[in-house]
Amino acid sequence: MAEKLIISVSGLRGIIGENLDAAIAAQYGCAFGTYLKSSIPKDKKLSVCIGRDSRPSGQMLLSAVASGLCSAGIDVVDIGLAATPTVGVALTSMGFDGGIVITASHNPIPYNGVKLLLADGVAPEPEAAAKIRQIFIDKAFEPVGSVDCGKIACCDNANQLHIDKILKIIDVDIIASKKFKVVLDSVNGAGFPAAKILLEKLGCEIVAVNNEPTGLFAHTPEPTKDNLKELCDIVKQNNADIGFAQDPDADRLAIIDENGTYIGEEYTLALAAKHIFKDRTGSAAANLSTSRMIDDIAKQTNCTVIRTPVGEANVAKAMLDNNCIIGGEGNGGVIDLRVGPVRDSFVAMGLILELMATEDKQVSSLVGEIPAYYMFKDKFKADPSQAQALIEQVKSKFSNAEINTSDGCRIDLADGWLHIRASNTEPVMRIIVEAADKATADKYIEAVSKIRKN
Ligand code: MG
Secondary structure, three states: OOOOOEEEOOEEEEEEOOOEOHHHHHHHHHHHHHHHHHHOOOOOOOEEEEEEOOOOOHHHHHHHHHHHHHHOOOEEEEEEEOOHHHHHHHHHHHOOOEEEEEOOOOOOOOEEEEEEEEOOOOOOOHHHHHHHHHHHHHOOOOOOOHHHOOOEEEOOOHHHHHHHHHHHHOOHHHHHHHOOEEEEEOOOOOOHHHHHHHHHHOOOEEEEEOOOOOOOOOOOOOOOHHHHHHHHHHHHHOOOOEEEEEOOOOOOEEEEOOOOOEOOOHHHHHHHHHHHHHHOOOEEEEEOOOOOHHHHHHHHOOOEEEEEOOOHHHHHHHHHHHOOOEEEEOOOEEEEOOOEOOOOHHHHHHHHHHHHHHHOOOHHHHHHOOOOOEEEEEEEEOOHHHHHHHHHHHHHHOOOOEEEOOOOEEEEEOOEEEEEEEOOOOOEEEEEEEEOOHHHHHHHHHHHHHHHHO
16 A cells, blocks of 8 residues: 655655655645745745755755745755755755755655755744645645746855864864774765765765765665664774764764774764763753663763653754753764754764864773663554553553653653653554663563553
């Protein structure tokens, strides 16, 4: 059976030729333009920047969305092939009224999507997202007449603009003095051009693999352990200091240590936070499913961690509201507001290379300094009422624990935690358990299984 077009807070996602085509994309662009005009009181013409990852369908969708925006009277600046965080930086630093990224992130090649950002660089909040969705579904567009149509211009220096912002927050000279050898796997996504600018400025020797932005992904694109075995071998064979793996739109980063060991995406944020907290005191924001490592690191340096519902926009919003000095998600997404409120694999690379340089340590020793946990993730079918019932039962089973119910429920105990939540896009529940060892984690997994079976 054909999958349904998904319309969520972060935009629209579908399969090209099946449920997503140029006509739908143009209408979605027009819906976003119509929404922007209704929400921003401005005499001047509104403008939106738009970029795309490297998927073969990217140019087609970008043109269609841009046409839809122009038909609503919105000017468009096309930044072309770009990482998602690069679009975010262009948006916030050049003062656009909105931003769009044509990407389906780590999903397979047939997928693509239209990701929306408002002027602050963050995805629309649920209320605004619902309005945009309704305009799209009702076709309640507000097209303009001929002389008021939006115009399309191009911008070809967004990568440079983005990397310049990163270079301002890190010590380029100390990193360059180390002459790091870096293996970079951009999975033939959008990440390589900007990563090349960054790593060359940082004096790194780059061993580039899968660096052609063709959108023909060289391996399953999510930067998880199973998908990066070859990269681990390449890091080892080249005696490199570190291996970096980006996802297709380069907002996530996974790390391979100098021994060719995949250290897990949770460590990307943990290492970045370790580095930031060393010199600055403040708070971090991370979603409820992110490892406790960041809390341990924060405690050592009198910093604090704000936990948010899952979803990049929730983390970014909490960071902006609380002026957080670092934040992100356990999937390798690091956010530093000095660059932009978007998960950014380039920021993560810069901070981690700076940590290695300033501490004069290899990745494996830096990882070894952070107390390790065992983490287990699973999902199972549950409709909304089953999900709610399970959450209530889990809450009562662990009523003595610290409980956060801002997104499903997260139960924090002395020796571990568990988070169960309903997916926003499919009738499943996700469970994540983390504990100091497998036996303890198994105890909590078993407790939830027992409740489910009753
Ligand atoms: Mg992504």
